[in-house]
Every structure is written in C-alpha cells, then in structure tokens.
Amino acid sequence: MFATLSDRITSAVANLRGRGRLSDAEISASIAEIRRALLDADVALPVVREFTASVREKAAAAELSQVLDPAQQIVKIVHEELTRILGGETRDLHMAKRGPTVIMLAGLQGAGKTTLAGKLGRWMKEQGHSPLLVASDLQRPNAVQQLEIVGKGAGVAVWSPEPGNGVGDPVEVARTGVAHAKEQYYDVVVVDTAGRLGVDAELMQQAADIRDAVQPNEILFVIDAMIGQDAVTTAQAFADGVGFTGVVLSKLDGDARGGAALSVASVTGAPVMFASTGEKVGDFERFHADRMASRILD
Numbered sequence: 001m002f003a004t005l006s007d008r009i010t011s012a013v014a015n016l017r018g019r020g021r022l023s024d025a026e027i028s029a030s031i032a033e034i035r036r037a038l039l040d041a042d043v044a045l046p047v048v049r050e051f052t053a054s055v056r057e058k059a060a061a062a063e064l065s066q067v068l069d070p071a072q073q074i075v076k077i078v079h080e081e082l083t084r085i086l087g088g089e090t091r092d093l094h095m096a097k098r099g100p101t102v103i104m105l106a107g108l109q110g111a112g113k114t115t116l117a118g119k120l121g122r123w124m125k126e127q128g129h130s131p132l133l134v135a136s137d138l139q140r141p142n143a144v145q146q147l148e149i150v151g152k153g154a155g156v157a158v159w160s161p162e163p164g165n166g167v168g169d170p171v172e173v174a175r176t177g178v179a180h181a182k183e184q185y186y187d188v189v190v191v192d193t194a195g196r197l198g199v200d201a202e203l204m205q206q207a208a209d210i211r212d213a214v215q216p217n218e219i220l221f222v223i224d225a226m227i228g229q230d231a232v233t234t235a236q237a238f239a240d241g242v243g244f245t246g247v248v249l250s251k252l253d254g255d256a257r258g259g260a261a262l263s264v265a266s267v268t269g270a271p272v273m274f275a276s277t278g279e280k281v282g283d284f285e286r287f288h289a290d291r292m293a294s295r296i297l298d
C-alpha cells in the first residue's frame with residue numbers, strides 16, 4: 001500500500017537532495033513530479049490540485065530558492081500537506097456522556113464492515129469497555145452468522161435478530177440492541193449495517209433510518225482501499241445519504257495504489273480514524289495521518 005506512491009515522491013525529492021540552492025524552475029519541476037505521482041496513484045483530481053497549490057504556496061512563502069537545503073524544506077511541506085489531506089491530527093472517538101456510546105458502520109458490501117465490527121469490539125474490550133455488536137445487516141446472506149462468529153472470535157457479545165427483537169427489520173434490531181445494551185450495561189454498541197455492491201437509494205434510506213433510530217455518536221464509513229477511482233464518488237454518496245464522522249480504510253495490507261482512499265478524507269472532511277490490515281481480529285490499528293505521511297515519505 002502506498003509503495004509506488006512512496007517511491008515516486010521520494011525519488012522526486014531525492015533528485016533535489018545535496019544539490020544546495022535550487023532555481024525556481026527546479027523546484028517547480030519537482031512539485032510537478034509529485035503531482036504526477038499523486039495522479040498516477042489515483043488521488044482524485046481536485047485533491048491533487050489543492051495539494052499542489054498549497055505546496056507551491058508554502059514553497060514560495062519559504063523562499064526555497066534562497067535556502068541552503070531546499071529538499072529538506074520540500075519534504076517538510078509535502079509531509080504537512082499529506083497529513084492534512086489524511087485528516088490531520090488524530091482525534092479520539094466521540095464517547096457518549098451518558099448511556100452506551102453507539103458506533104454505526106456504513107459502507108458498500110464487501111468493504112470490511114463485519115470484520116471491522118469484531119476488531120473494533122475487541123479493541124474496545126482491551127481498553128476496559130464492555131462492547132456489544134449488533135447485527136443489522138440483514139441483506140447479505142450469512143452476515144448475521146458471520147458477525148456471531150466474528151464476535152465469538154473477539155470474545156464480544158452479539159445482538160442478533162430473533163423473535164422479539166426485530167426479525168427482518170434492521171432498524172428494529174438496532175433499536176432493540178441499543179436498548180438491550182442500556183439494560184445490561186454494555187457501554188459501547190457497534191452497529192453493523194447492510195451494504196450493497198453499488199450505492200443505491202434503498203440502502204441509503206435504511207442506513208439513514210438506523211441512524212435516526214439509534215443516534216450514533218460516531219458513524220464510521222468503511223472503505224476498501226483497493227476500490228480505486230470509485231472511492232470518492234462512493235464516499236460522497238454516503239456523506240450525502242447518511243453522513244459520517246470518520247473513515248476506516250480497510251484492506252491496507254493489499255497492494256492498492258491507495259490514492260483514492262487517500263482522497264476520501266480530504267473530499268468529505270471526515271478524518272481517517274482506523275486502518276484495517278488483514279482478515280484477523282488483531283489486524284487493526286489506529287490511523288495516524290502524520291505517521292502515514294512519514295511512511296509515504298520514508
């Protein structure tokens with residue numbers, strides 16, 4: 001992930017290293033090379049434009065052609081901009097002041113929501129919380145059963161649709177799940193929701209209805225980093241249809257070019273909060289934009 005992007009950017013900057021003073025033309029050429037690297041990595045055009053304009057502006061303000069080690073300065077500026085487009089400083093999850101904190105997961109089918117529910121549940125448990133996973137994906141065959149297996153593997157309780165708690169109605173399952181959490185003193189509820197292969201109106205409405213029923217503290221939009229150029233339109237559709245407060249990049253262990261996933265935070269204004277890096281329950285980490293920027297520039 002980001003390997004090619006990282007290679008391209010570092011080589012664009014490496015050309016400048018150890019060369020002492022640089023002309024404006026040389027600085028422009030290296031910024032143009034970084035721009036091409038971002039576009040080739042599928043970063044969305046508006047994001048690339050903003051990124052490049054910002055780097056140019058900062059480079060001009062720093063009077064790079066006057067300084068002794070301009071390469072170092074360019075790396076610093078690019079690092080700042082990469083960090084910014086990935087969502088800036090890492091923030092904590094919004095937790096409820098009273099009653100259980102509700103975290104709703106949204107995204108396309110196959111994005112990795114159910115897998116993430118288990119990871120998030122276990123991570124919460126490790127931090128001393130008492131989480132409950134709620135199976136409100138009634139669309140995909142076996143999604144409920146999959147969540148039960150994931151919950152078992154993570155050692156986290158699961159609320160499944162059964163007679164009395166909303167069989168066939170994902171909104172009712174979510175509502176009764178949160179009510180159950182309140183009664184039983186679970187302090188975090190992770191609501192898994194249905195995703196289709198493509199964005200559709202019915203899916204959006206269902207997710208919006210679940211949102212309205214459970215008033216989540218966080219809505220995490222899960223996106224497969226391998227999705228490529230469709231990432232931005234998909235994210236925008238979810239931002240408009242349901243809204244979300246954070247992004248989770250899944251399948252970061254794959255060999256995606258990564259740029260599209262990299263654009264999502266920038267386009268929607270919601271920070272990347274977590275990274276999913278494999279199929280196992282422990283393949284999960286907090287996402288730190290500045291660390292990822294450092295990795296790209298390494």
Ligand code: GDP
Nearest residue numbers: 109110111112113114115250251276277278279
């Ligand atoms: P959902 O439809 O959004 O609930 O997606 P799932 O959680 O069922 O994930 C779809 C597929 O992707 C499953 O086969 C998962 O094992 C796999 N998967 C999920 N997250 C990751 C990840 O971070 N890395 C890899 N390599 N596979 C993942």
